Amino acid sequence: MKPGTRWTQFWTVLSFAALAAVLVPVFVIDAPWPAAARDYVEAQGVREIGSYNLVSAVYLGYRIFDTVGEIIVLIASVIGTVAVFSAAGAVLAEGYEIDLRNMSDREKQEIMDDSSFTLPGEKRHTHALRTHLLEVVTGVLGPVVVLFGFYIMVYGHSSPGGGFQGGVIIASGIVFLALGNRMESSTMLTRPPVLERIESAAFLVLALASFGGMFTGTGFFGDFLKEFALYPAGFMMIMKVSIGLIVGAGIGYLCIAMVGREIT
Amino acid sequence: MMNPENLIFLPVALPLAGAAAAFCAKAWCTGSLAKITEYGGALIGLALPWAFLAAVLPVIATGGVVEGVIGRWYEGIGITFRFDGLSWLVMVLIYSVTTAAWIYSLGAGPRNASFSAVYLILVSALSATIMTTDVFNLFVCLEMAGITSYVLIASSGKPGAALASFSYLLISASSMVFFLLGVYGLYRLTGALSYEGIAQGLQSLPDGGGTAAVVSLALMIAAVSVRVAVMPVSGWLPDAHALAPHAVSAVLSGVLIKVPLFALARVMLLMPAGMQAGALIGYAGAFTALFGVILALSQKDAKRLLAYHSISQIGYVVSAWGAAVHVGVTTPAGAALMAASFLHGLYHAMFKGLLFLSIGTTVDRTGQRDVYQLRGAARILRSGGERIPVTCICFFIGALAISAIPPFNGYVSKTALSHVLSGSFHYYLLTAAGVGTAASFIKLSRIYWPQKQGGEHSAARGRTPASVYISQLFLGGLCIAGGISASAVFAMVVNLLSASGAPVPEVAFYSSANMLKALLTVAAGLILFLLTATKKGGALLTTIRTRPRGFQDLFISFSLAAAVLVIWML
Amino acid sequence: MIERILILLLMLTGLWSIISKRNIIKKIFGFTLLNNAVVMLFVLEGSRIGKSAPILEEGISQVVDPVPQALMLTAIVIGVCMTALALALAFYLYKASGSFDIRKIREAVHDES
Structure with missing residues (x-):
């Protein structure tokens, strides 16, 4: 099968059509959407997890390990992306x-x-490649955006938001700060080594918190603060904040690597 | 803490904590403190799980199965894990090869804390993959294992490795999207994500879910097959495994292509159509074994040759695995097939890991990867300070094992495979593949033969670090031990896999008929090798080697394979 | 129904882009489309059984299914991470070969190795 010949085109179209035809049955399922999981979370989510935001109750409570897996994918991706950039030997942009x-x-x-x-x-x-307008606006907005990100992160149990969403906003705040600084003034938050430290420390907290429940009888990634917390979503708070910091620092690091700051 | 329901999560939690420690070592510490933290993390992540595996063996050996929900939440939504005989065995596979390869990486690189962190994340993800019984969590675990492997392949820093990593990333990430679509289909039909819930939900539906359920399962199987590298969808493997750093190649070939396969066995049993699919995948596996070896025989790059052998050997594993799924893993015949399949998977992980490490050491010391050019490697290694030819001996242990020569472990597992598959269609293809394997390892072992004319290749400077020898000797020892304790290991694997206590099939491993078969295979391999060394044979091999391979072919073959799988299962 | 057909078309657009385009950046776009089509399908269909967002405040009932939203959050992040790594690799390949064309990259890279 030589590339570019008619045969390749034939096979391309054939395989594409075959896969497309195969997908159709999944798309036309007309069974009513199953409500069992929704009913359970609606009835028990607030009592068991302490979260009024049911999406948070699922991804920071019932299915926390999926979220941890996603965060691990993010960490590996950040390590890999930065390593590939440095191997390329050039600064982007x-x-x-x-x-x-x-x-x-x-x-x-x-x-x-x-x-x-x-x-x-x-x-x-x-x-x-910047303008004064950009520098002034992002420089002023940066701290506000970071603060807003923390709000979204911390209040994820009772309003729209959560660890990842807050973390992404923190990351955009960090990018704003990086764009806004004018060479002379600088903040620690835009320096890659600092971001890496935040990310790794939060990851360590996350990994150690997974053991907590094993000692208090709630199991791996269990809510070990269930018995003696003043605040019902205590364990969720640890998860939210550590995930938020990992995401904020990780994606911030990634963006700063991409806009061409020095990588150490 | 000693509650078994907590313990089963340790193989996931410990490497994760180790990875966090290694990552912190990179970010926070400098100098010797960083080294200590990083090695401490590796100790937590790679050594402590062995203690766990030893501790739970008494429970598992008596047919015990430990199930747990993460966080002890309601199992209708939470993520359920299951630790049984299969999980225990696959974890032995994971930890034996990853431990050896990590020790090897201490001496031969890549050597930095982020490598250790990513590596430990990979170990954790693989442990979770084999234990999880939740389709969406399986997706997440496969993606975790996937992204770490892309990063590790690219970490060798060569442009070829970056292209291999890119191709692998795009084909496997895209196929995982189809896996996700399968998850959607099953959740839509049953409202459950755990295997048990899905199986029950499908049974309660009037038509068992109909076409949509079958298509969903087929998409999931096709996506996982990409990771396993069964023949039509194996195009990404040779480049990725040949160009990765040696320690990573050993892990990729030894572990990463097998764990998803055994995890898939649990998914296949969701519905009867899955057992049908087992038959098709079994046939694909048998063809993979034969075509893989033909391609391997034609290669000239030493590591690429080994990579094609990984495809060929996974074909052996898959053919018995598919047959086992087809007859049902709980039946005595199915348990025996599964045991033989796993045994070959385990032993292949050991000898292929050993081969990658020893060939890696050799090509590093001699600076030459071309099988046709490199000669007298044993002498070059000796001049590089290797008094006892450890690397050379280890290579020959691995080569004899993969060519199924007694008393090494490859002989045992291939004998077990031919015993359980005897008389079937697969058996003949696998026997033919065995001849090709012997031929290509005669070809590869020529690099250690003495040189005719003066030394062209000078050894690289510096001494080979001790950790390189330790890891090779560790795997070499396992290869010999597996060969000597053949019957005991086989009986143990059968017992662990069949919780119901199926009778262990009597396999006379060292009977004269089987020994004679091994001898004949090698003799046929020698004849085949001599044929390929002729002018016409060489030209044929060059044609096979230089056949065009495009990026598009990966996707074309995936699409067609998925479509064929659906049609077969309907 | 019409939404689902549109999502299927979106998904096929992404798949076609991956299969047939030679430019690796377009392939990565294709992957993103493919991933997001499934995410949209899951979230859209999961919202069919309720009327309001799954945040329990006073007087809220009949919420949509929160499970698909939580799952898709994970899937989105994984997709983004894959895209980031793929883009980094694409940049590296461009540096190494001077082209985004997959065939030219393959030729250039094979010359070196």
Whole structure:
């Protein structure tokens, strides 16, 4: 089967059509949606897990191990992606970090003409591919977005949100901070080693918390705070915060690697 | 803590904690503290589970099955795990090879804390894969095992490895989407995610779920088959296994392609159509064994040759496995087939791991991977400081084992396979594949033969670290031990797999007829090798080796395989 | 019914993109479409048995099934992680071979190894 020949095209179309035909029965199932799981969670979720948000009750309570698996996939993906970027030996988004301060006027002008996003009349000294507008807006919004992310993360049991959702917002806040800083001012939160430390510490907490229930009789990843918590969703809170921090730091790290900051 | 329902989660929890420790070592510690933390993590993740396996053996050996729900929640929604004889056996497979390969990586790389972290995550994911009895959790576990393997393959840093990793990622991640669609179909029909709930739900439906249920199951089987690398969907394997770092190759070939297979056995029993599918996959496995070996015989890259042998040997495992699923694993015949299949899986993990490690050491020391070019490797290894030719001996142990020569373990498992499959269609294909295996290992072992003219290849500088020898000797010892204790191990595997206490079939492992068959196979292999060494044979091999392989073929074969599977099962 | 047919078409678009396009970035797009089509199907169908979002506040009853939403959250994250790694590998392959065309990449990479 040589690539590009008629035979390949024939086989491509044939296999595609065959798979498409096979998929149809799954899509046309008309059985009513089973309600058993919904009824159980609706009746028991608040009492057992302590969460008014039933989606959180499922993914941070009944099916916590799926969520842990997803977080592990994320961690492996972050490690792998950063390793591949460093192996590629280049920083992504070339020009993003072009420092204009040590260049001659002609070089500056060339870069500005070729690839700059600057507004008309805007004079830039650093970072050709950013504008003052972007820097000011993201710099101001960054801390607010991080705070909002923490809110979403912590209140996941009673309102829309949860560990992952909050974590993603924290990550976008971190990206805002990274875009907003102007070379001179800098925050610890955008430095890859710091993000990696947060991620690994939260992962350790998550892994150790899985043992807790084995001693108190609730089993692997069980709610070991069930007996003596003032707050019904205590275990869920540990899970939410550690997952949120892993996701926030991990995705933030990934984005910062992609926008071209130094990778250590 | 000593409650067995807690204990069964330890093989998942311990490597996870070890991975967290290794990851923290990378982020927080420097210098010797980082090393200590990382090794501590590996000790927790790879050594402590052995204590667990020893501790639960008395319970499991008497037919005990421990089931647990994660977090002790309501099992209608929660994730159920099941630890039985099959889980115990597969965990022995997982931990023996991963421990040896991790020790090997200490000496030969890749050597950093993030490697250890990802590696331990892989071990944890594999343990969870074999224990879980929840379709969605199986999806998550397979994706965990998948992403770690893509990362580990790419970690060798060669462009070829990146392409192999990319192809593997795209085909297996896309096929897992179809797995997810299968989960949707089954949840839609039954409202359950655990195997037990799905089986009960399907039985209560008037037509057993009809076409939709069959298609859902077929999509799931097809997706897992990609991981197992049965023949039509095995195109990603040779590049991935040949270009990964040696320690990773050993784990990929030894463990990663087998664990999903045995986990799939639990899924197949959800509905009667699954047993039908077993027959088809069994036939595919037998053909895989034969075609895989033909392709292997034609290779010139040493590690790629081994990778094609992985496809061929997984064909042996799958053919008996498929037959076992077809007759039902609870019947005595099914238990015997499954036992032979598992035994070959286990022993293949050991000898193929050993072969990858010893060939890896050899190609590292000599800097030459071409089977036709490299000669006198034993002498080069000796000049590199190897007084006792450990690597050479270990290679020959592995090569004799895979060619089924007594008294090594490969002989035992292949004898068991031919005993349980005798007279069937698979038997003849597997026998033919055995001839090809012998021929290609005669070809591969030529790299250790003395050189005719002066030394062209100089050894790499520096001494080979001790951990490389330790890991090879460990696996080599297991290969010999498995061969010597043939009957005892086989009886134990049968007992563990058939909880009902099925009679152990009497296999005369070292009877003169079986020995003679092994001898004849090798003689036929020698003749085949001599034929391929002729001019015409060489030209034929080159044609097979250089046949075009495109990225598209992976998807075409997956789509067609899924469609054929559905038609077969309907 | 019409929604499901549209989702099937979306899924097939993704599959076609993976099978037939040579540009690896388009293949990755295809994978994303494929993944998200199944996610949408699961969530859409799971919402058929209720009327309100599954957050129990005063006066809320008849919520949709929360299980598919929780499962799909996991599936989305896994899909995103796969996409991230695939994009990183695509970037690396581009650096190594100077092309996004899978056939050119294969040729370039085979020359080196």
